[in-house]
Amino acid sequence: MxxxxxxxxxxxxxxxxxxxxxxxxxxxxxxxxxxxxxxxxxxxxxxxxxxxxxxxxxxxxxxxxxxxxxxxxxxxxxxxxxxxxxxxxxxxxxxxxxxxxxxxxxxxxxxxxxxxxxxxxxxxxxxxxxxxxxxxxxxxxxxxxxxxxxxxxxxxxxxxxxxxxxxxxxxxxxxxxxxxxxxxxxxxxxxxxxxxxxxxxxxxxxxxxxxxxxxxxxxxxxxxxxxxxxxxxKQAEGDPLIKARLRSLARDRSRRRMIAAASKASLVIANPTHFAVALRYQRDENPAPLVLAKGMDAIALKIRAVAEENNIPIIENKALARALYEAVQVDQVIPSEFFRPVAEIIYFLQSRQSPRAERVQ
Incomplete structure (x- = not known):
């Protein structure tokens, strides 16, 4: 039966x-x-x-x-x-x-x-x-x-x-x-x-x-x-739950590496709490500023905390922070349309030579 x-x-x-x-x-x-x-x-x-x-x-x-x-x-x-x-x-x-x-x-x-x-x-x-x-x-x-x-x-x-x-x-x-x-x-x-x-x-x-x-x-x-x-x-395509778990672990490892790299940034451009983009600029390393880390909400706050711990300048510019977050990937130099506003910020920081956070309106 x-x-x-x-x-x-x-x-x-x-x-x-x-x-x-x-x-x-x-x-x-x-x-x-x-x-x-x-x-x-x-x-x-x-x-x-x-x-x-x-x-x-x-x-x-x-x-x-x-x-x-x-x-x-x-x-x-x-x-x-x-x-x-x-x-x-x-x-x-x-x-x-x-x-x-x-x-x-x-x-x-x-x-x-x-x-x-x-x-x-x-x-x-x-x-x-x-x-x-x-x-x-x-x-x-x-x-x-x-x-x-x-x-x-x-x-x-x-x-x-x-x-x-x-x-x-x-x-x-x-x-x-x-x-x-x-x-x-x-x-x-x-x-x-x-x-x-x-x-x-x-x-x-x-x-x-x-x-x-x-x-x-x-x-x-x-x-x-x-x-x-x-x-x-499921065997051919992979179990969705396992694949989702693997993707989550990969994202976590990527975030940890990215946040650790933020400690080497030259400045952080932020939208007070929602967005943060860590940039590094050294003339002998790259022809343009390099994005070391970026994030929104909790990750943005974590990047700001790392910047504060390492005395990295934090520049609050809502429009620029959001535009950089959407247009640039990690470990890439910023596009040419951002050269002028970022260059102005870098010039401003170099002229001030101040390690504390600044606000640019």
Whole structure:
């Protein structure tokens, strides 16, 4: 019941990340019927192009062995080994092409469905695969019922087709009793090709349906809940609370460095309590005054306090303080439009040579 309710809550389509993770873990849609069809198609190719030529090459060797067994020396173990080697080579020449075709069609059936991937987790021991409870759920679950239905359909359809083909060849089978035995292999090969070709045609429909079902079932198993999508988005973008906390810490560190730098300022231009901009001007350091710190409200008061502790002149100019705060960033020189008013203040301070706060109206 819990598993069913969990599946019902998964109403959202899988994201690209979910699909990518499933592919990397080896969870891919696979049609078993495609492999069966590939085997039958390979058998059809073998019967059509390889079995006849291979038999023609193999028969003379076996015929010479059966017709004249005394012609082979078997006096020693070496003679027996040589005989087995000859027979093995001839059998290998006959079997290797057949095996190559079967392997090629089997690989093609897998590669055409999905790209090859090396997933070591899939070959590691998994005790749930031998669990009776898990096996019972696989056999009698939804997937097990689908596999059972496919097997029944395949058994019925293939039986009907094979029965029809064999029934149509019944007359030829009776004629075989009165024909030359040499012609029997060719007749059997012809009937076998008809049977295999009929099975291939029958299973094409089953393969198409199974491929569509495998893709549909795979995507349904990957469906996600709305909460899973939110969690994945948080992991991709970062948790908003953590990001906000990190930004807050970064701002705090920046403020502490900025306020510490205010102690090296040459003057502070302030709007009594709302804005404060600490400037440093040394001719041998920068061509124009440099902004060491700026702030408003509590930070402005802190900058003023640092200035008072270090006997830095504080000039109260509401319009200039606000304009500098909005136009200039920390660790930048002031723009050219502020050169004249700031230069007048610096000239005024240098002429007065007074460390206490002044007021300019």
């Amino acid at each position: 819990a598993e069913a309710s969990d599946q019902e809550s998964k109403t959202e389509q899988p994201t690209e990340k979910k699909i990518r993770d499933a592919l990397e873990q080896g969870k891919i849609p696979v049609s078993r019927e495609a492999s069966t069809f590939a085997s039958m198609a390979a058998l059809m190719v073998i019967l059509s192009f390889l079995i006849g030529q291979g038999a023609q090459r193999l028969v003379p060797s076996l015929k010479s062995l059966l017709d004249d067994p005394d012609g082979f020396r078997l006096s020693t173990a070496a003679d027996a080994q040589n005989l087995l080697t000859v027979i093995g080579l001839e059998a290998g020449r006959f079997m290797v092409p057949l095996l190559v075709v079967l392997i090629a069609f089997g690989l093609a059936a897998s590669l055409l469905q999905n790209a090859p991937r090396l997933v070591l987790d899939r070959i590691q021991p998994n005790f749930s695969r031998i669990s009776p409870a898990q096996g019972w759920s696989r056999i009698f679950g939804a997937q097990g019922l689908v596999e059972f239905a496919k097997s029944v359909f395949k058994l019925v359809s293939v039986s009907l087709v094979v029965g029809f083909v064999l029934h149509s060849s019944e007359a030829r089978a009776f004629e075989a009793m009165f024909t030359d035995p040499v012609a029997l292999p060719e007749m059997i090969l012809t009937i076998a090709m008809r049977v295999v070709s009929a099975i291939c045609i029958t299973t094409i429909v089953l393969v198409a349906v199974d491929l569509a079902w495998a893709r549909f079932h795979w995507r349904r198993e990957l469906r996600m809940t709305k909460q899973e999508i939110k969690d994945e988005h």
